[in-house]
Amino acid sequence: MAGEGLHFKSADFEAWESRYRANFFNSLGGYKSFNLLISRNSEGVLNAAPFFSVQHIGSNPPLLSLIFRPHTVERHSLENFRASGLATINAVSAEIVDQAHQAAAKYPREVSELEAVGLNAVQRDFSIPFLKESHLGIGLQWVSEQKIHANNTLMVVASILEVHLNKPEALLNDGFIEQHRLNTVSVNGLDTYYLPKPLKRLAYPESNSKPKEKAWPKKN
């Protein structure tokens, strides 16, 4: 590989134009999840913001994290979520990827992104509505925030209070949710969407045996 491939160092990164640099580093680490966060402000206006940064933090108790960048439109979501303590996270499927992407546009605070982009909220037995068009909704409670001092981004940790799954056939009998049955998209970079296709499941790795495929379990 040495000599054949491309090799970039810090001096190259600094010389790049900012949009080039953003595309490069946003695509470097690999595929990301794509979810829409719904929150509500004190005037009752629903805010919807696309997130590429939902991350699993723990299963017991169930926790996830979100990264908020400084000075972006996501700040409305941050302020709402912090103030009310509740929000929902909604999986984005291929059918609504255009609308969910559009929700990142800079709308005024009094405008609901959901209405602006043509998506709908549905009220369930949770204070904040879910995205009607999503197959998988998660009800969140604010736990904590901590600053990442290296660049002033903020990590918010939230606990998972409830889950709505509108396609029961996507839940396998070992607890795994087949996101490909929900048509959930993945994203890389800032604007490039993918549809993942199942490759294989692998058995729990043991040091005294070779990797082996795991039977894809039955539907629940």
Added chain:
Amino acid sequence: MAGEGLHFKSADFEAWESRYRANFFNSLGGYKSFNLLISRNSEGVLNAAPFFSVQHIGSNPPLLSLIFRPHTVERHSLENFRASGLATINAVSAEIVDQAHQAAAKYPREVSELEAVGLNAVQRDFSIPFLKESHLGIGLQWVSEQKIHANNTLMVVASILEVHLNKPEALLNDGFIEQHRLNTVSVNGLDTYYLPKPLKRLAYPESNSKPKEKAWPKKN
């Protein structure tokens, strides 16, 4: 959706068997990236650990984060990375997904997972080797660690010192890296691997216009 789909609450989560719960919550947030972290201990033994938690934190300066769970084999990587200040992150492609998954097995500290699973290190002009079989390697420098108090996981922030890409054709002229040309896999849950297929690129969203597709730019 109400009444048709599945609805789970905290009491359900607590009643689940632990492996079911782990599968459920690890697959809930959507698709994740899959990378192998290589570090070196003070005796010179290379450690390799699979990570589903590489996350983009910023582009200028270029930063990423890794989540380390308490009491897992990843702790060898954590100790090595913390002590030496350097590590590499290597994209996992479909060709080596079995070996990369196997690297999560519990090997003794004096055993190099790379040798144990049949992968190879390649030394470049960086203190820590890269994964020879990977098409995309990232040289990292330790920046900081912070505990996530909700469950004692640790987030490590690292800065990106260099990047090696052995397929120049995967880098578009706007800086975006087409991971699908590298055959990079995505993972969901704990053991289920996917190959993402390109769906679409969307233009930067503006509040006064409709979502539109972006031309897929030329190769670099």
